[in-house]
Amino acid sequence: MDASASSLAAASGRLRTQEADDALLRRWQTRSTVWAASCDDAGVPLLLDAFDACLAHVDAAARLLVLDHGGEAVVAEAQRRGVGAHVEYVRDGAGARKAALLAADALVACGGTVGTVLDALAVGTPVTGIDAGAAAHVAGVAALLWRMDDSAAGLIACTIERLRADASLRSLLRARGHARVSSLGASSRSSA
Amino acid sequence: MNSDRNDEQLEQVRGEIRAAAATLRDRPRLPSSAPAQASGADGIEPARRRYRIAELTDPPYHAFVEHAFRALLKRAPTAAEASAQLDLLGRGASKAEVLGNLRWSAEGRRQHVGVAGLLPRYIVAKLGRVPLLGYLVEWGTSLAALPMLARQLRAADAAISAGDAALAARLQPRIDELRELVHGLGLARDELIRSVDTLDERLRAHAAAAEAVLGDLARRQHDLEGARKDELEFVRRRVYVMNRWFEALQGALAEVESAADRRDAGAREFEARTRDAIASADASRVARLERWSDALDPACVAGARIVTIGDDADWNERWVSKGVAATPLATPRAADAAALRDALARIEDGALAALAVLAFPALLRAMPADEFVAAASRVLRADGFLLIGFAAEPVLAATLAGDAVPAVQPAALATVLAAAGYSTRRVDAADGTPALLASKAAR
Numbered sequence: 206m207d208a209s210a211s212s213l214a215a216a217s218g219r220l221r222t223q224e225a226d227d228a229l230l231r232r233w234q235t236r237s238t239v240w241a242a243s244c245d246d247a248g249v250p251l252l253l254d255a256f257d258a259c260l261a262h263v264d265a266a267a268r269l270l271v272l273d274h275g276g277e278a279v280v281a282e283a284q285r286r287g288v289g290a291h292v293e294y295v296r297d298g299a300g301a302r303k304a305a306l307l308a309a310d311a312l313v314a315c316g317g318t319v320g321t322v323l324d325a326l327a328v329g330t331p332v333t334g335i336d337a338g339a340a341a342h343v344a345g346v347a348a349l350l351w352r353m354d355d356s357a358a359g360l361i362a363c364t365i366e367r368l369r370a371d372a373s374l375r376s377l378l379r380a381r382g383h384a385r386v387s388s389l390g391a392s393s394r395s396s397a
Numbered sequence: 398m399n400s401d402r403n404d405e406q407l408e409q410v411r412g413e414i415r416a417a418a419a420t421l422r423d424r425p426r427l428p429s430s431a432p433a434q435a436s437g438a439d440g441i442e443p444a445r446r447r448y449r450i451a452e453l454t455d456p457p458y459h460a461f462v463e464h465a466f467r468a469l470l471k472r473a474p475t476a477a478e479a480s481a482q483l484d485l486l487g488r489g490a491s492k493a494e495v496l497g498n499l500r501w502s503a504e505g506r507r508q509h510v511g512v513a514g515l516l517p518r519y520i521v522a523k524l525g526r527v528p529l530l531g532y533l534v535e536w537g538t539s540l541a542a543l544p545m546l547a548r549q550l551r552a553a554d555a556a557i558s559a560g561d562a563a564l565a566a567r568l569q570p571r572i573d574e575l576r577e578l579v580h581g582l583g584l585a586r587d588e589l590i591r592s593v594d595t596l597d598e599r600l601r602a603h604a605a606a607a608e609a610v611l612g613d614l615a616r617r618q619h620d621l622e623g624a625r626k627d628e629l630e631f632v633r634r635r636v637y638v639m640n641r642w643f644e645a646l647q648g649a650l651a652e653v654e655s656a657a658d659r660r661d662a663g664a665r666e667f668e669a670r671t672r673d674a675i676a677s678a679d680a681s682r683v684a685r686l687e688r689w690s691d692a693l694d695p696a697c698v699a700g701a702r703i704v705t706i707g708d709d710a711d712w713n714e715r716w717v718s719k720g721v722a723a724t725p726l727a728t729p730r731a732a733d734a735a736a737l738r739d740a741l742a743r744i745e746d747g748a749l750a751a752l753a754v755l756a757f758p759a760l761l762r763a764m765p766a767d768e769f770v771a772a773a774s775r776v777l778r779a780d781g782f783l784l785i786g787f788a789a790e791p792v793l794a795a796t797l798a799g800d801a802v803p804a805v806q807p808a809a810l811a812t813v814l815a816a817a818g819y820s821t822r823r824v825d826a827a828d829g830t831p832a833l834l835a836s837k838a839a840r
Contacts, residue, residue, distance in 0.1 A: 228460050237433030262421050265430035291432045296475065349411070359418035367414055374410055377403055 229301055233308035238267035238365060241309035241330065242279070243322065243340065248315025249279055251335065253286060254358035255313065260288060263366050270295050270305040272312075272321050306330045311365045314340045314348070322348075323389070326382035331375055333364045343389070347381035450514040454492040458483065461492060469499045469510050493518035661732060664798045668730075669708065672794035679790060685826035686712050686755075689784055692824040692834045693751045696782045697721045701750035704776070706737075707791060709755055721750075728756065728791055729763035730800060737763050744776040752777055753784040756791035757810065761803045766810060770817045779837060783819065785810060786832040807831040 233239055238259060244252045252269075259267050269292045271279045276294030283292035295305045302324065306312065312325040314334035322340040325332050326347055335341065335357060336350035344350065349368075351360045368375055448468055456464050462482045466474040474482070482495055497519030499505050500512060521538055525531040539546075676682055690697075690712070697703050699720030705712060706726045716723035729737045752773050754760050760769065773783050785807075792802050811821045811833055819835040826832065 228456070228463065235433035258421060260429075261426050262424040263427075265427040266433035268432045293473075296473070298476075349407070349414075356415075356418055359421045360414060363414045363417040363421055367410065367417070371410070374406075377406065381403075 227304075230304040230308050233268065233270065233305060235266075235268070238264040238369060239309045240267065240269045240311065240313055240365060241305050241325070242269055242271050242313045242315070243273045243317030244271075244275075244279065244314070245273075245316030245338075246275060246278065248317065248335065249275075249282055251353065251358055251361075252279065252313060252315045253282055253288075255361040256283075256291070257286065257288065258358050258362040259365065260291065263362055267291060268293065270309060272302055272305060273318050303328060310369050313361055313365070314338075314344065314350075316340065319343045323386060326386050329379040329382060331368050331378040332382070333361055333368070343385075344382075345385055347378060347385040349378065446509075447511045448513070450493070450496070450512050450518070453496055453512065458486070461486075462495070465496055465499055469496065469505050469508060469512070470502075471508055471510075491518070491522050494522035497522065661730070664800065665730065668794045668798035668800070671797050672708065672728075672790050675790040675793055681826065681828035681830075682790075683711075685786075685788070685828055685830050686715065688826045689753070689755070689786060689824060689832055690715055692832075693753070693782050693784055696750040696778075696780060698750075702748060703751040703753065704744065704749055705753040705755065706760055707753075707755045712753075712755065728759050730795075731762045734763040738768075738772075741772045741776065746775055747778050747781075749776045749781055750778055751782045751784060753786070755784075755786040756788040757785045758787065758802050758805050759791040759795055761805060762795070762800060766805070766813050767817075770813060770819075774817060774837075777837075781836065783814075783835040784824070784832065785835065786826075786830065788830055807833055811835075 240256060240259070242252055242256075256267070256269050269279075269283070271292065271294050276296065280289060280292050280294050283289045295301050302321075306325050306328050307330070309330055311331045311333050312322065314322055314332055316335070316338045317340045319339050322332055322344050326344065332344045332348035332350075334348070334350055335353045337353055341348065341350050349364050351357050351364075368378075445468070453465055453468055454461070459479070462474060462479050465482070466472060466478070482499075485495055485498075486492070493515060496512065496515055500510065500515060501519070521534065524534045525538075527534075686709075693703070697716065697719070700722070702722045702724070703716055704724045704726060707728045708725070710725075713723040713725050726737065726740050727733075754769075777783060787807060795802050807823070814821050814833070814835045819837055821833045821835040824832045824834045
């Protein structure tokens with residue numbers, strides 16, 4: 206097999222992989238609310254309280270895509286609460302995670318990992334959640350974060366409702382997210 | 398300014414969200430609903446219970462496995478599960494067999510999703526796995542499917558041709574870009590080669606110049622080494638000549654010193670003989686020595702020490718007979734100054750009762766008056782005497798031997814002694830030979 210045939214085969218493989226990711230994106234992109242979520246064990250109750258509030262008062266057909274490790278705990282808790290059909294654990298590779306972030310109206314960070322928040326900022330997905338932990342520190346002013354108290358669940362649900370309705374707010378957070386990722390990349394290069 | 402406006406906007410949004418959240422619980426509770434399904438998606442949803450087999454077999458490879466899991470098991474496959482099914486496809490299994498495996502697995506039977514047309518295909522696929530019978534079944538199904546396979550082959554050929562054309566249309570711009578890139582790289586490579594050639598020429602020129610400089614330096618070094626060798630040979634010859642010259646000079650000086658020693662010894666011998674002859678002919682010498690020894694008697698009792706500078710054996714014998722320890726120091730010539738200083742330096746401080754010089758002018762040949770007076774002050778006891786005579790016979794002998802003897806008057810010497818703290822009195826002999834008796838003790 207010559208080099209051009211090999212390159213053609215590699216390109217074909219990439220196209221097929223991209224096709225599978227596109228299928229996921231098509232499946233998750235609906236007219237209803239889609240949440241992507243990154244949370245640690247402590248953030249699971251708040252995340253599901255917020256999602257319950259969304260299902261009860263904002264959008265009964267909403268879908269929650271859990272991205273980080275520990276998503277099984279979220280799915281188990283959701284099934285215990287009777288909303289398991291709305292919750293899905295995205296355990297595939299980077300392509301599926303990217304598809305979930307592109308399909309979501311926002312990433313909800315309740316603890317969670319820095320990498321997921323950075324991915325969301327990079328692909329232009331707005332970030333909301335709790336102002337605590339390293340993930341919130343990384344998001345900084347590019348996210349709409351709330352203090353963790355009794356009103357946090359409702360605030361998160363209403364934030365995503367507002368993001369779905371407000372295109373200018375989405376574009377503002379998207380621009381801040383890109384700037385945040387650029388500044389973090391520049392600071393890491395200078396410190397290196 | 399823009400950032401401030403954005404912050405204000407965000408603060409306003411936050412306020413509105415807080416207001417909305419405060420009233421969220423007041424909204425009517427929505428009826429329960431299934432999760433929204435994507436509009437215009439591939440038609441496979443988790444909640445769907447019936448499928449046509451073509452819906453599941455159409456997607457290729459990864460998407461096929463993904464859709465099969467989501468449709469039949471209502472969940473996404475794990476990485477290991479997806480890899481196992483893809484391996485099965487890679488070993489030649491049909492999609493119907495993969496779908497049947499999932500559908501009639503334990504998990505698939507629990508989900509109980511219906512797929513129209515799957516069962517007969519799955520049975521045929523499984524029969525194909527039975528030894529011998531499977532072979533016949535494969536033959537039969539293949540023969541029966543030949544017309545359809547031919548039609549599908551033609552369709553596939555058309556699809557591949559269409560795909561090739563579409564792929565070529567999509568790839569052509571990239572190919573053109575790559576050709577341009579290759580062309581640009583070729584130009585850059587040519588430019589780089591020219592730059593390297595130019596650099597190579599410059600380096601060669603520098604290397605040639607450096608070699609020329611090194612050759613010149615080598616020649617100079619060779620010349621310098623030759624010149625250095627010549628100079629070293631010249632210096633070596635000169636040192637050899639100087640060494641010979643110094644040896645000759647040393648021999649000449651030794652001869653001169655030997656001649657001087659012989660001459661000095663002759664002069665000393667002549668001087669001694671002349672002095673002894675004059676002294677033996679001098680009838681007043683005994684009376685003169687008597688007069689001077691009497692002057693010293695108060696200090697020179699038995700056991701005392703007296704040192705006399707001069708060759709006066711009868712004088713010393715006189716003191717020895719009185720029990721005085723008399724020590725003679727030979728009359729010095731000019732060359733004996735160091736020996737006289739050494740002899741005086743060996744006498745302990747304040748050890749002498751008397752120090753006598755019977756012919757003081759002859760002493761002046763070897764030692765000046767002030768140095769002699771200082772030495773006498775050190776070696777004499779506090780009550781000791783210094784006798785300084787001006788006898789003529791040693792002076793005459795030295796003069797006859799050709800040695801110049803300075804003239805000195807007793808009065809002048811008395812002045813020097815007074816300046817050194819001595820009191821003096823004249824103890825001239827009866828024949829008129831002058832002498833000074835000096836002491837530091839009050840008289």
